[in-house]
Amino acid sequence: MTFQFNSLQEMWAMAGHGPYVWTAVLVSVAVLCWLLAKPIMQHRQALKSIARNLQRDGGQLDKEQPKKKNQSTPVSEDNK
Amino acid sequence: MASGRSWNWFHRMGSPRWFYETTGRWLPWLWVLTLALMITGLVWGLAFAPQDAKQGNSFRIIYLHVPASFLALAGYYIMAIAGAVGLIWKMKLSYMVMKSAAPIGAALTFLALFTGAVWGKPTWGTYWVWDARITSMLILLFLYLGVLALQYAFHSREAGNKASAILALVGTVNIPIIYKSVDWWYTLHQPATIKLTSAPSMHPDMFQPLLVMILALYSFYALALILFTRAEILQRESKTGWVRELAQQAHPAQSAGVTK
Amino acid sequence: MMGASGGFSAYVRRDLLLAYRRRGEAASPIIFFLLVSTLIPLGVSPDSARLAELAPGIIWVMALLATLLSTESLFASDYQDGSLEQMLITPQLLVLPVLGKVTAHWLVTGLPLTLVSPVIGVMLSLPTAGTVPMMASLALGTACLSLIGAVGAALTVSLRKGGLLLSVLVIPLYMPVIIFGSASVQSAIDGLNWFGPLAVLGAMLSAAIVLCPLAIAGALRLVSNN
Numbered sequence: 324m325t326f327q328f329n330s331l332q333e334m335w336a337m338a339g340h341g342p343y344v345w346t347a348v349l350v351s352v353a354v355l356c357w358l359l360a361k362p363i364m365q366h367r368q369a370l371k372s373i374a375r376n377l378q379r380d381g382g383q384l385d386k387e388q389p390k391k392k393n394q395s396t397p398v399s400e401d402n403k
Numbered sequence: 404m405a406s407g408r409s410w411n412w413f414h415r416m417g418s419p420r421w422f423y424e425t426t427g428r429w430l431p432w433l434w435v436l437t438l439a440l441m442i443t444g445l446v447w448g449l450a451f452a453p454q455d456a457k458q459g460n461s462f463r464i465i466y467l468h469v470p471a472s473f474l475a476l477a478g479y480y481i482m483a484i485a486g487a488v489g490l491i492w493k494m495k496l497s498y499m500v501m502k503s504a505a506p507i508g509a510a511l512t513f514l515a516l517f518t519g520a521v522w523g524k525p526t527w528g529t530y531w532v533w534d535a536r537i538t539s540m541l542i543l544l545f546l547y548l549g550v551l552a553l554q555y556a557f558h559s560r561e562a563g564n565k566a567s568a569i570l571a572l573v574g575t576v577n578i579p580i581i582y583k584s585v586d587w588w589y590t591l592h593q594p595a596t597i598k599l600t601s602a603p604s605m606h607p608d609m610f611q612p613l614l615v616m617i618l619a620l621y622s623f624y625a626l627a628l629i630l631f632t633r634a635e636i637l638q639r640e641s642k643t644g645w646v647r648e649l650a651q652q653a654h655p656a657q658s659a660g661v662t663k
Numbered sequence: 664m665m666g667a668s669g670g671f672s673a674y675v676r677r678d679l680l681l682a683y684r685r686r687g688e689a690a691s692p693i694i695f696f697l698l699v700s701t702l703i704p705l706g707v708s709p710d711s712a713r714l715a716e717l718a719p720g721i722i723w724v725m726a727l728l729a730t731l732l733s734t735e736s737l738f739a740s741d742y743q744d745g746s747l748e749q750m751l752i753t754p755q756l757l758v759l760p761v762l763g764k765v766t767a768h769w770l771v772t773g774l775p776l777t778l779v780s781p782v783i784g785v786m787l788s789l790p791t792a793g794t795v796p797m798m799a800s801l802a803l804g805t806a807c808l809s810l811i812g813a814v815g816a817a818l819t820v821s822l823r824k825g826g827l828l829l830s831v832l833v834i835p836l837y838m839p840v841i842i843f844g845s846a847s848v849q850s851a852i853d854g855l856n857w858f859g860p861l862a863v864l865g866a867m868l869s870a871a872i873v874l875c876p877l878a879i880a881g882a883l884r885l886v887s888n889n
Contacts, residue, residue, distance in 0.1 A: 326450055334450060337460035343525050347464045347518045348449070351471070354514050355441075355623060358507055362630035369637035374654035377647055490881075545835040552831050556822050565885040566818045570832060573814055573878050577836050580867070584839035591846060 417494040419636045420645050426629045433626045440619035447612035455609070461525040466613055468518040470620035472536075475515050475543060476578075478508035478624065482550065483575040486568030496632075498564040499639065501571065502554060503631030507624065509547035516540050535589035539582050546574045560639075670755045674763030675770070681740075682771045688736075692729040692772045693779055699725050700783045711788040718789040719848035722797060723804070723841050725783075726776050730805055731837075733772045734812035735829055737764065738820045738883070747820070747883065757880040765813045765876070773805030789848075796851035796861065803864040804844040810868075810875040811836050817882035839867060 328334040337344050448466030455462035482504035489497035519537055520530040531537070550567045557563035640646045682689040703721055704714060741747040750760050777798050784794055815833035819825030847860035 327452070327454060328450065337463070338454075340460040340463075340525050343461050343521050344449070344463050347467055347521045348445070350517055350521075351467045351514055354510050358510055358623075358627045359630060361506075362503075362627070362634040365634035366630070366637060369634060369641065370650045370653045373637070373641045373647060373650035376641075377650065490885075542835050542838055545831070549832040549835060552828055553818060556819070556825075556828055562821070562885070566882065569814075569878060569882050569885065570818060573836065576874060577839075580839050581835070584842045588842045588846065 417492070417496050419496050419499070419640050420643075422496055423633055423636050426633060430626075430629065433622065433629070437619065437622040437626050440615055440622055444612055444616035444619045448616060452609050452612050453606065458526050461522060462609075464518050464522040466616045468515060468522055469613060470617045471511050471518060472515040472540065473617060474620050474624050475508060475512040475540070478504055478511060479543065479546065479571070479578065480575065481628075482508060483568075483571040486564075486571040489564065490568050490572075495639070496636075498568065499632050499635040500628065501568060502564065503628055503635055505547060505551045505554065505567070507627050507631065509544065509551060511620075511624075512540060512544040512547055516544065533589075535586045538589070539585045542581055542585070543578070546578075550574070670750075670753065670760035671763040671766075674750075674760045675767045678764055678767030679770060682767065689771050692733045693775050695732055696725055696729045696776055696779060696783065699728070700786055703787060715788045715790055718784065718787040719793060719797065719845045719852065721787060722780060722783055722789070723801075723845040723848070726780070726801055726805060727808060727837055727841055729776055730772055730808040731812060731830055731833065733768070734809070734816050734833070735819075735826050737768055737813055737816040739816075739825075742820045751884060757884070758876040761813070761876045761879045761883070762872070765809050765879070768813070769806050769809040773802070773809055776805055777801040790852045792854070793848045793852045796857045797848045800844045800847040800861055800864055803861065803868050804840050807840045807864065807868050807871050808837060810871040811840070814875055814878045814882060817879045820883070840864070843867070 335341055335345070444466060449463055452463070452466075454460050482501050485497050485501035485504060488494055489501060516537070519540070523532065524530050550571050553570055554563045554567040557566060637646055637649075641650075700721075703717070707713065707717065738747060741750070751757065753760070780797055780801055781794050783789075784797060789797065812829075812833050814836075815829045816825075818832065819829050822828065843860040843863045847857045847864065850860060851857035
């Protein structure tokens with residue numbers, strides 16, 4: 324197993340195929356990162372909005388909350 | 404006795420709380436595994452694997468393209484099976500998994516198409532050909548988009564879940580038919596000039612990094628699916644006590660004074 | 664209104680009668696089929712050699728769109744006037760009334776499309792060798808399209824604007840049908856054996872007759888409850 328290129332510049336150029344290879348890599352990494360970042364953000368937002376709702380309702384933990392606001396919609400909209 | 408225990412396990416697995424807590428313990432390991440495999444596979448594939456005799460360096464794109472295509476197809480089955488379990492055993496968690504699998508699968512299908520197109524340009528001189536596999540992949544993307552669109556079309560979450568589970572199942576029955584039809588259609592119209600590489604015997608030096616990347620994407624898929632499902636659980640179970648406790652622990656400042 | 668003996672024929676008769684009372688609406692897929700086929704020579708070329716080359720594919724695509732257009736209303740009016748609920752609570756097997764409704768739908772759209780298609784074939788200068796295979800493949804294929812489309816119609820029946828969504832759901836599932844449908848016409852024109860693709864269409868239709876009513880019944884049950 325050897326490094327296939329003489330220098331990093333050569334690896335970047337990939338003998339003329341650089342633009343294609345690196346576009347594919349960058350887009351793939353971006354999409355994969357988005358797939359991990361989106362649920363993490365959603366998770367965080369959900370926790371925050373639940374905590375906020377709890378504060379607003381003054382600790383009525385066992386009472387059913389007034390359902391004027393759908394729990395999931397504001398969260399998913401915040402992420403757009 | 405043994406069957407009783409196994410059903411116990413099954414019901415416990417259907418509990419969103421159990422899922423949330425168990426996967427919480429797995430997550431750090433899964434992150435490490437995914438990142439390690441991904442970095443190893445990418446560096447190996449991009450820098451150390453020997454270049455292809457005919458395609459040159461552009462062949463390195465397969466290290467992304469092939470694993471993404473694998474998971475795009477496998478993901479549809481995972482989604483459909485989760486939907487079927489939800490329909491049959493009325494398991495809430497299962498619908499959450501199904502809903503989470505849809506965007507991941509659609510993104511991976513898009514990625515497979517995109518990397519395929521970028522690979523096609525230097526290799527065959529064109530971004531798009533109506534090749535059998537590419538066409539099937541495009542149809543798979545449409546199937547995913549249908550499930551996603553149906554999921555969000557209903558006001559009632561319950562109805563959206565059930566409808567998209569049925570659609571996913573119908574799609575599952577259709578996928579083999581679609582693949583076979585498209586394959587047959589392609590042999591009928593196959594232009595003689597374009598021959599796609601079938602890579603009958605890959606050199607081990609090229610194949611090993613591909614194997615690492617496939618494992619990396621499987622691990623990534625598990626990680627993303629768990630993350631999406633956990634976020635979904637929090638949103639859907641926001642009325643339950645354990646989720647509220649979790650929220651209070653995470654944001655003690657905001658909910659200060661709540662617990663007297 | 665419907666006899667207890669078999670929900671199937673009762674629903675076929677009922678839907679045919681309803682279609683007869685709303686003749687204008689029932690005729691719209693055929694008119695659509697004819698109208699769009701006049702666009703093709705205007706948009707592509709009046710040259711008969713070029714039209715003949717495109718004709719099998721175009722006729723099939725248009726038949727597909729015409730079927731899709733009429734599929735949306737398959738369960739919609741029943742859902743609105745409450746007779747769908749009635750169908751769902753009957754003690755009979757839901758599969759048979761469903762199959763009856765789909766059969767009526769095919770008799771009202773697929774069959775007329777098949778019968779009109781030779782006219783369109785002449786207009787698009789389809790070679791005469793293709794006429795019989797075209798009618799045979801359309802007869803089998805539109806039945807498949809009706810069954811598959813009904814699954815989408817059942818899933819979207821409770822949505823107010825289900826039309827566009829319906830096409831997103833259903834068109835990917837239509838693809839095998841159009842592949843084999845247009846292939847049987849094309850191979851007849853090329854002087855090849857066209858029974859092969861037609862047999863595949865027949866196999867697809869048999870599978871669809873068995874499986875689609877199950878999915879439709881399930882979808883109607885689940886979706887209309889909400």
